[in-house]
Amino acid sequence: MELFIITGTSRGIGLAFAERALRQKDTVVFGIARTNSSINPNFNFLKTDLVAEQQVNEIRFPIDEGFTKIVLVNNAGMLGDVKHLGEMENQSIAKTIAVNLTAPTLLLNRFLHFYASSKAQKIVINISSGAGRRAIPSWSVYCATKAALDMVSETAQQEQIEKGTNTRIFSVAPGVVDTAMQEEIRSVEQANFSQVNRFHELKKKGELASTEKVAENLFQLATHPEKFSEVILDIRTF
Template sequence: MKYAVITGASRGLGAAVAQKLLTEGIHVISVARHENTELKQAAAEAGTGYMHFVCNLGFEEQVQNVFSEIAETVFKDAEQVFVINNAGVIEPIEVAGELDSSLVMTNVQVNLNAPIMICNLFLQKAKKTAVETVIANVTSGAAERPIHGWSIYCSTKAAINMFTMTAGLELEKAESSSKIIAFSPGIMDTDMQATIRSSSEEAFAELETFKNYKEKGSLRSPEIVAGALVELLLGSHLENGKVYKVNDLL
């Protein structure tokens, strides 16, 4: 059986990826604070396996416990495992010197620590069981340039890119069958974009630019981006450690 473990699968890109993988006959394991009941219904209609695990990625102990349980379940009969570390937070949107320390800690935990912990757990299991595991860490163009008010988001996404590249190098050296990549989805019409547009110009200098994206219809739908990611993952030519950009795939 093929499994796909998706964080942040209750909405946005995560939900769209889950929907597409279900149509491919892949057993989806959704991980989020809240369940998307439409996924459960879609799985039933497609006759595909589906499970949901409640987890707040902002808490280290929850991540360790929940994903240890998921890994034990999945690797019992898996022929291939996909892991999509999609969940992320943009807050705090604020200039350095005005940052909320609790929001900083949550951002680092959700955007960086949790994906690393999840990758580590699944790569350990993959090595022990010799099950091919493909990991995609969802990143951002913000990883590659400084953006006013996004110092923490830019930093965590840059760090996840470097982790991905390094882990990919290590898998290649070990001649592993497993792969790890990063995927930059571009600007999408999601709740994160709504959060960005609700910030202040003092905290985020590019506020008007992002409002214009919405007004001019420049935001891609999560379904289009999900299609590009799923096609990439199910292909046979993934390059270990590479940061793939949606603009190069569509």
């Protein structure tokens, strides 16, 4: 039996990945979000607001009863205010950092501790972004959280190597994917986001990746981690 713990399973990439994982036999998924998607009898929902640190700390990971593989996918994320620094609400900055960086780091920390003695193959996939690898005006907090997630992942992987475990940790940019987050990006006025037309063009030309394609690539990573030597990955190069 394989266990997948996935955040952000109510829609978009997280939902497609949960559905892909559940197409495999002998698989159980624990989905974490604010909204339940109840997709399959092997889908267990843990209602959690990842902004609330106490709720994140109250998440109970399933006991390992002989799983062959345990995968944590830190997928939930938010764009936050699309504005220049100096024009943003402090509360919104803190919320975006909580969902995109604090929650995945807390979950990664607890995951590594909780399953430390498990014999299962352990894999962590953090969903990062190309925006963490180049500055995009009006996305400062989003860019910063994704850059930090890349570094948390690289450091955690080096620590696992020092410990002599074979736990694999990845930080994956999924490309530009046709989800609600892209709709949100396109809905911003140009006055607040100088690059918004690029995103309208990508949509118009049909250049957004489907969630199913991205989920399939992520599933291949979880199935064959040995084919990937780097921590920081971009799905467009798979």
